[in-house]
Amino acid sequence: MAIQLNDITLHHEGQPSPTLKAVRAEFAVGQIHLLVGAIGSGKSSLLNAIGGLLPLSEGRMSQNSGSDHTLELTPTSDAKSLQPWLLQMAHLFQFPEAAFCTSSVAREFRLTLAPYAKANPLAAGELPTLALAEVGLPASLLEQPPLLLSGGQKRRLALALESSTGANWLLCDEPTVGMDPSALPYLTRLLCRWRDEHPDGGVIVATHDLEAMFPICDRVFFLGQKTMVRSTTQTEVIAHPEWLSEAGIQVPTQLCIQHLFAADGIPEATARWWSLTELTDTLVARRPRQSGEMEEPLPTSDTFSRTALASTQDQPEPQPEKAPYPTFMPGEVRAVKDVRSAWLSTWMLTIACFATHGPLGSLAAAILAGVYAAAYHVPWRRLFRTVRPLIYLTVASVALAGVVWQPHGSPFPLTFNAVHATTTLLTSIRLFAAMTIGLLVPLTASERSLQTALQRLLRPLERLRVPTAAIAFGATLTLQFLPQIRREWQHFAQISLARRKRKITLWALPTAVLPMTLSLLQSAEDVADTLAARGIHHFHDIKQPVDKSRWQRHDWWHLATAALLFGILIAV
Amino acid sequence: MQRVNPLLTAVHAQFGYASEDGFVAKVVDASFTVWPGQIMVLVGPNGGGKTTLVRGILGQSAILGGSLKRISPDAVHPLCIRYVSQRSQAGFLGDTVGDELWMAMPSEQDWQRVRDILAEVGLTVSLETRVTRLSGGQMQLLALAVALLHNPHVLVVDEGTSMLASESRQRVVDCILQRVQERSMALVWVTQQLEDIAFAHEVVVMDAGRLIWQGTPHAFFYGDCPSDWKVEGTLLAADCREAETPCRRLGFTPPTVIQIGEQLAARGFSPSELPLHYEDILRGWESHTWQSN
Secondary structure (H helix, E strand, C coil): CEEEEEEEEECCCCCCCCCEEEEEEEECCCCEEEEECCCCCCHHHHHHHHCCCCCCCEEEEEEECCCCCCEEECCCCCHHHHHHHHHCEEEECCCHHHHCCCCCHHHHHHHHHHHHCCCCHHHHCCHHHHHHHHCCCCHHHHHCCHHHCCHHHHHHHHHHHHHCCCCCEEEEECCCCCCCCCCHHHHHHHHHHHHHHCCCCEEEEEECCHHHHHHHCCEEEEEECCEEEEEEEHHHHHHCCHHHHHCCCCCCHHHHHHHHHHHCCCHHHHCCCCCHHHHHHHHHHCCCCCCCCCCCCCCCCCCCCHHHHHCCCCCCCCCCCCCCCCCCCHHHCCCCCCHHHHHHHHHHHHHHHHHCCHHHHHHHHHHHHHHHHHHCCCCHHHHHHHHHHHHHHHHHHHHHHHEEECCCCCCCCEEECHHHHHHHHHHHHHHHHHHHHHHHHHHHCCHHHHHHHHHHHHHHHHHHCCCHHHHHHHHHHHHHHHHHHHHHHHHHHHHHHHHHCCCCCHHHHHHHHHHHHHHHHHHHHHHHHHHHHCCCCCHHHCCCCHHHHCCCHHHHHHHHHHHHHHHHHHHC | CCCCCCCEEEEEEEEEEEECCEEEEEEEEEEEEECCCCEEEEECCCCCCHHHHHHHHHCCCEEEEEEEEECCCCCCCCCCEEEECCCHHHHCCCCEHHHHHHHHCCCCCCHHHHHHHHHHHCCCCCCCCEHHHCCHHHHHHHHHHHHHHCCCCEEEEECCCCCCCHHHHHHHHHHHHHHHHHHCCEEEEECCCHHHHHHCCEEEEEECCEEEEEECHHHHHHCCCCCCCCCCCCHHHCCCCCCCCHHHHCCCCCCHHHHHHHHHHHCCCCHHHCCCCHHHHHHHHHHCCCCCC
16 A cells, blocks of 8 residues: 655654654555655654654655555544554664564564464464574574574564564665674565565665665655655666765765766666676776777766765855864863852842842842843743743632632622732742743753862862762763663654554563663763773773863853842842 | 784784673684784674674773783883774763863863864864764764874774764765874774775674684685685574675675676686775776776
């Protein structure tokens, strides 16, 4: 069933601007489609959306099969309509081996095949053995833990798992990244077989590595500028390699060679993808030109060097007018706000906001909060998200405070007392201002600057031989790991959705422990490796950014201003 | 590259880690020499021991047997080995590009040198830029700049380019190769991309903790397998046919240029005429190297 995308728009969680917008495309059956684009162009997001793993923000996706029923996904689709869509999709993730979570290869098969058990009676029987044989793995592996397989075997097992499902579409995300060269032939063979054996489906590959994938593809979709910029056939791309370089992708070597031939009087070289024999024949058949024949000068090797061919359309990078590297001396390393002065000032002002009173004080507090928020370059959206509950609370309490219950002497027992409401409103505004100012430092200071501030706070302890730099560094690392745990969990939830075909539940939690722990250990090892490679073997090797610790004049100004404002607020 | 004054010599070295049951060797037998100015490319399947070997060279995996000598060419300082990893952003300690370079600087207050290095690797961002705002390619270039600050004798790159888009990847690769040439430092380069092999002086294939093949790129792609070559490991579990070159024998699909070269070899062209990278094809096409008689 062909997949149609009708103006779909995708957002990443917590990001205001869309990752991709108004994507319109059709993926025909029986073909291998490539989604190409530079890193960050949104090809993985689009692939996940097609696979039903990333909800749409706008638009509609459908799978039509003429008279048969139609599957459809919209931004409002529920789990019930999502499942039949998921069952059509087999996913091959980047680093698919990271998803193994059971104790044996046979169990991995059981997990993957469970959603298809009704449709495919073979699932429990010999299907795993057949699928393993297809990728060149012996059936004896079935009883082994998947984590103990070698890297290449893991990759091939992931291929076998996905090819054993009853899905029609195979979606691959950067399948060649990190794949060792011995597994590559299995991958291309599997993709071609999938295309030939699934008349109701096809293959969609998101990739930036065209050396391996371009020869077998039928259609190419180019992503860029947050949308789909071009959808073409393989033949058209062969004639226009500059499209690839525009999209930030290296032109495959063979295409360079074919264009070399074409420029030298063999125009048919850019009509289609040549076989190796044809390439070699042409190379060998080249005859030396007679001196009389030579009218045009031969193209110089510069014209056809890889980079020249790849960058025909590239604009030179705009040169900055000033020297790219600001000349700075260690003394004035950065005019950054010292976190200590920022903290002290915002504390003072928060207290002042609470202490002030009257309409004038509230007004002053509100203005102050606005000015400070602007001066600290607070991300408004984040600020709004944090204080949103307080806004609701304010509105509700102002409304309630004004309501007066007078059962006697009036036709309407409920009246509204504006004075009471105003008092509450003013108090709320002060509270609101205090909270905004209090949030400024946590919202704007980077983890590193908090680390430096913590280090300075701990500095008096240094005399007691406490490794303060290490404590501060450890605290920052912990802060860094928290978002990573969240990312890992999201990644695992996505994988789980792709394999179980339903949303992750608490039951699946134990299976997440192993892959997540492994990935966190890997990151910890990365940090340790990099530190050691820089000669940092002990805590006291961590160099402290001493130069920046001096309070500078603007810090004093900062504090003085805050003190002045504190006084004014208290006075009014 | 001259084969004098080696920087690293390993003789039957074993690397691994200590566990409850004693020592576990992930690299069982590694013998190799790294010379100044040499580019050594390390390929092999995931889990074959490449990373452990790299960690061993860096001194982070325990050496369990054999020997590994790090020989410094100058009498005062020990051998300086620096490392660019696949995920170098994990090790950034600074907030901004300037911070990062300052914290990594070997001697204090040498900002001129920082600017030189940045120009050298072609990283044109302001020193005030936050490291988290850099693109993947820029992060790798920054990690490279940090590594080069120390003027290392040996640079170890562990798949430093595999996550990058091809254009920026090409830039990082070119940059690394140029620096290596200019400074005559040695490069130990772990990669999954067979195209990279063409640039090397020496190719080392690792599997199951052993160095199962060592030689020049030309021998790797076009040479004969040793007749008694028998490999215990994961690689030959692949269905390798009657194959003649080490590359084919190991189950690797060679890059396009090499496949053309194999066909040329089959038509009787001499080994010295066979191409290793695209530039060879270009030259050959223009100079009529493969003209049949």
